[in-house]
Each structure stands twice: as structure tokens, then as C-alpha cells.
Amino acid sequence: MTADPELLLDASDVAKSFGAVVALRSASLAVRPGEVHALMGANGAGKSTLVKILTGSVRPDRGRIAIRGHERTVHSPGEARRNGLVSVYQEPALIPDLDIRANLRLTHTPIDGFRHWINELGLARLDLSRHARELPLASLRVIDLARALSIEPDVLMLDEITAALPANLTERVLEVIGRQKGGDRCIVFISHRLIEIAAVCDRATVLREGATVGVVDVTRGSEEQIVELMLGQPVQGIAAAVRDAASAAPTDAPSRLEARGLGHGTKLVDASFRLGAGEVLGVVALEGQGQDELFDILAGAVRPSGGELLVDGRPVSFGHPADAIRAGLVYIAADRAEALLMQRSVRENIALPYTARLPGWGLIDRASERERIDRAVTRLQIDARAGNEVRRLSGGNQQKVTIARWVAGGVRTLLCFDPTRGIDIRTKNQIYQLLRELAAAGASVLLYTSELKEVQLACDRAIVIFGGRVIAELDAVDADEPALLRAAYNLRAGAQIPEAIAAKAVEATLARGDAPGPPPAAVAADAPADPVGEEGAAR
Amino acid sequence: MTPAAAVPRASTLRQVDRLFRDRPVVPLVALLALLVLLYEVARPGVVGPTWASGIVAFAIPLAILAGCQTLTMLTGGIDLSVGAVASMAGFVTATFVAQPGGWELGVVIALAAALAAGLLNGVGVGVFRVHPLIMTLGVGLVVLGLANAWQIATVTSSTGVPEQIRTLGSDRFLDIFPYSLVFFAPLALIILVGLRRTGYGRLLYAVGDNPIAARLSGARAWQVLVVLYMISALMAALAGILLMGLTNVASVTLADSLVLPSVAAAVIGGTSIMGGRGGYGGTLVGALILQVISALLTALGQPEAVRQILFGAIVVLVAAAYTRVTAES
Structure with a gap:
């Protein structure tokens, strides 16, 4: 077989099955030198599997991989790296208990090159002696990227590199990629964000159900084509349906959840807000502004160091997630590895809350359990073919399982922390639609999302957290992307977003951590733009 | 091209792989049958109902202790105090033979003492987060010390294995059916059903698979673990009393030599020492396999030292092979 020497990487007819589940049927990917090539597909289309095969961490059942015209069998990530193939995976590939320098040494990464790229990527202040465990997810992703760049690979594969990044870091990353x-x-480049694809990519290969269904030149207007290829059917009306439900939400419902001045350490200073029954309240914040601590407190995972929390008007104090659950507050984590029993079945994962507390320790009523779980599986359209072990499901299906766990039994207050991170458009719409339906049925939803565009789609109102304080509250109609971004950076309405302030805000959150750094107010005060006082913005 | 040629072989291998993964008991039973066949080759004519009932009778205490390991290993733990607790329970029972209250009182006191040891293990592991290895090893030592103290205190009174327990442990109905099976079968059934069909059983897997997820779902791990280590100690005590009846010996170190085999039986049976994976069915077959290997080595007439070396090597080999075929490709 002859291979085109013009191509840097040419993979064709790649297939891989995991047990009964076919991850790839016939995938192909051909990339030329000097291009940024998008790899697109809905969740479970096989993008991650293809990348893992190309970098040697998964063996294909079938297929041909040629690098610079020479056919190669890639047996291990080390071999892939020697062949010039390097990947940055969805999860940070750093050892949490080693400092960054040791992590770099472990992978034989040239430190000077790493320094250069980490500066380019906007994390110039990174301290290499920090342990990976102490750094926020966003910095770990950027470190992973800088490490991969400094190896100077021929082919660099980036799997959802921007998924957990705040807006300003995303911009830097895209700029570096573009160069x-x-x-x-x-x-x-793998991403679910079409805007990013349009901004940096030359061509896009689209996967659907394990096969390559098209290669598209990325130009203005090619997004529609990509989406249609990805979904296999034109998408219309899904977003509109969600929006219709949103507009029907009640406005003066009784208060379900009320936070008064909640605080935790130096990260969360003063979180005050009200969540009404039947309402979806969006939470918007840059990375590390205290939203993690806020959700941990509400979920009962940590105790607040100050403030008051009221559920249905009565003050509550949670010592354990079980207390929060009893008060009707259930938590859906962004990190699926945190929420799921990966080796157990879909059924056991969904049923977990029922068996968790002492009254559930006895014999399980299998008939009613099956009925309840089947209902949840149908409602969330979970593809449970590989349901014996949840780890074999695709990311989107795993996320649905974490939601089904709480929806299966009727829910009062749902705390969702970035539930759509790294999920395709269709699943995302299903999740938002579900949230709207739950709200319409009287449930309250607190929704933190890193995808600002989607706030208007799913929420009735949105609050903005900056430096551990709730600094703004917007109605859905006003909460478009620019307004939210401005608020998230704590800028006055109408002001521009200077790069410098943005970077400073994020860097401040990185510098904080072991030592209590400058208070967030001081960060805002250095900024040339006049920050909005908290009294002025909080209503 | 090579991949095409490799397909048929790969798919057969994969079928075997899948069989191992989905039904780990099947290959284990095959291994057991192979070992029995080897025994028949080594000592023709011995294998029969009487031989089998002897194997089963001796495997029962081991299977109960391996049950302790299975349950604790599912949560990512281990119980190394089972040897001391089992020996203690047998010994305490024996010292009450000639006392007012009789051996029945002895059994009650032995079980209560075992529950106390289990409570200590459970509180240490569940509440104070001591590593189970250290905690149960320490508690095992404490139990051994207390049993020794009890031995000194009761040195004047006569000890003996009660008649009824000897019957339960070693006699067989019609020379075939061990009475201990009447006792063991319901216990095994409770464990098997309990792991699959009760909320508590599911929680053992959940806590071992992902403690964070279990916590976020409202499970309080300390409750699960305290109850678990108490169940484990209770089972160990029952195994010790049976073992005393089987061997007609009461000693404070009677069950010590069964600790390693009990862990090995659970591992061979497919229970992951990391937690979250496994079950009691495999452990039962694992205990039988170990018992047959041990009988086989005895039948071959090898000296004790050679038997120990072979036994250790075989346990490691089987465990390694098992881990290899059941691991994700």
C-alpha cells in the first residue's frame, strides 16, 4: 500500500471495540504539515479513542497508521513520542504529589522550552516548586500544553484543551495554537466549541458513531455543515424548545434556598443569594473565585466558616452530604471520576443514594428499583448498552448517569457544577431541557457553568461571583455573553475588557492558595478600570 | 497484512478473556477440576465422595475466614486479626467446658469478645482512618496477648474441646455429609445474597470503588466500616470454633496459619485488594482450590519445606495469572 508522503500523519480504516461496544468502526484522519486540524464528533463518536490509538495508549483492532509516509505500529505512548506524536489528554497527566519541576523531569521535558511556552500561554508567574495537587485545573491544563509544546512534536493532539479554561486563558491558548x-x-484540535474551531482550524475531520463521515474546509459558514455531519440530521428547534420553557418560569416563587454571607477560608468571603422554587439560577465566575467552595458548602461536603444558610426559610447546618441530601439539596459534580462508581453498573450507580443511608441497608426491592431506574434511563436517554461497568460508557452518558441518580427519585434542589463540561451539543441540550422540565415541575436548580453563552438558554437569573463575593445579579434577558464576562471580570457595564486585568485576575487566583495572597479587592483596585463596589452591584 | 491474519486468533483469545471477566467463577472451577484430576493421577483411586467430604470439611473454616477477607477487601480494606480472633474464640470456648455455665456460656463470651475486637477494628479504620493493615494487625496482637493472659489465668481449670463442637466440626452424616456444612451453607448463602441483594452489600462495593462518590451520595463510610469489621470478627470467631471442633485442638495460635491462605483464597477468587470488585462465589472456589493444592502436596509426600515453597509459589502464580486475564486490555 502506498502512502502520500505529503501527509504528516495518515491514519485510515482504524477500528476498535471494547467488549461488545464498538468505539471505532472505520475512522480515518489525514493531516498535512502546518495545519491546525479539528477532530469533531458528538460524545461517544470515538474522538478520544482515536487519539489514544494514535498516541499508543490503546491498541487498535485494525487499521493503518503512517507517519510522514512510513507505516508505523505505535505500541506505547513512549514510542509515539519518539515518532513525533504527542497528545494532551482530557484529564491532566501530572502526578499530583510531585511538584511541577519533578513532573517535567519525569517526562524528560526541557525546562527552558517549558518556561518559554508557559510564558507564551500567560502563566509567567507559575512557581515550578508548587505541587500539582495545589494548582487549579485550568493551570494544570496549561502546564500540560506547555509541556507538550516544549517537546516540539511533529503532531500535537489536543483533546478538549479549552474545556476547563477561563476565557482569557482560552484566548492565549488559541493564539499560541494559531501561531x-x-x-x-x-x-x-478537539473541541466542542465551534467558535474555537472557526477561529483556529484550517480543516475539520468529522466522526460519527465511530466512522469518519467527512472532511470539511473550515471557512465562514462551515459550522452548519460540521454540525449536520456530526449529528447525522439537521438540528433545529432544540435550543428554541429549551428557551420556551425558560420564559414560562415563575418569577415570584417562595424562597427554597437562601445564603446569607456564606464564607470559607480566604476563598469564599461573602456569598449571598436567593434561589426560588421552580427557578434555575445561574452562577457565573472565572476559575477559582470561590464557586467550588460555595458548592462544597451547599452539598454538605465542607462546613462554612461563616454566614448562614436557609432551606425553606429554616436555618440549616450540614456536617455531611447526607444532611444536605435530607434537606433536599443534591449535588452533581463536574468531575465524573468523583461522582461515579466506575467499576459498577449503571443500575447500581443510579440506585446508590437509596442504599446509602441506614434505612436502605436491607433487602432491595428489585422490581420497584428496576422500574425506577428504567424510567430514569429512558428519561435521560442513556445509552446503557455497556451498562455493566460505567467506565465503559462515553463521557456524555456517564454525565447523564450522575444526573439520573438524583432525578430518579424526584428532586427538590439540584446543585449542578458545570454539568456540561466536555459534552457534545445534543447531550448538552438534553441536559438543559431536563433542568427546565425539573424547574417547571417545582424543583430549584443552582447551575454553575463555564459556558457563558448557555446561561441565557437555561437560566432565569444569574449571579456572578468574583473574589469570593456575589457581586452582581442579572436577569436572563440581560445575561448575554459580553455582560456576563464583564461582570465576571468585575468591570463596570460598558467598559472594555483589557487583557491585562483579565490576566491579573486569573494570576491572582493562581498565586493564592497555600499563603493567603492579596485580597481580591486589592487585585481589582490595581486595575485601571473602576471596579464596581459590591454594594452597588449586589441587589 | 498482519492485522487480518491475526483476527481469528485474537477473537478466540478475546472470547476467553471475556469469559474470564464476566464469569470469573468458570475458569476457577476448571482449575479446580484440573487439580482434582492431578490428584487422581498422583494417588489413583483416592478421589471419591469420602475424599471430597474431607476436603470440604477442611475447606470450611478457611472459606469463612476468606469471607472475612472478601468483605473487607471489597471496601479496600483487609482483616489480619482474623487468625488471632478465631484462635481466641476457640480457646475461650474450650476453657469453659468444666465451668458452671458450660461451653455454651464460653461460646457466648467468645463471640462477645470477638465483637469487641471487631468494634475496635471498625472504629480505628472507619472513624480514626488508621490503615486497615496496621489496625487489624495491631488488634490481632492485642487479642493474642489477651488470650495468653486468659490462658495464664485459667491454667488450673481443665480445658477441652466440647463433644458437640467436635461433632459439628469433624463428624459426617453417613460418613459423607459433614455436619459443618449444615452450619456453613446458610452462612455462605447470607453472604452471597447479602452482597447482591441488600443495600449494605452494595455499599461495601461503593465505598471500595469510590469513597468520594459514596460520600456525596449520602453514605457515611464509618457506619459501614464499623458494622463490617464487627461482622468480620464474628465470622472469624465462628470459624475458630469450627476449626477447634475439626482439629480437636484448642490453642491460642490455632488459626494463625490460615491468615495468609484466607487472603489468597479471596484474591484467587477474583476479589480486588484495591476494593470495589469481586464476590464471595469466587472466594468459595478459591478456598477449595487451596485445600486441594495443599492435599495434593501432602499426597506427593514432599517434606514440609518443599510444600511451603510450592504452596507459596502456586498462590502467587494463580493470583498473577488471574489478574492478568481479568485486567482491561
């Missing part, structure tokens, strides 16, 4: 164009190497 790689036209050289000798190429970048394979």
Missing part, C-alpha cells in the same frame, strides 16, 4: 500554522508541524 503554529504554516510551520512544519501540525495540531489536531
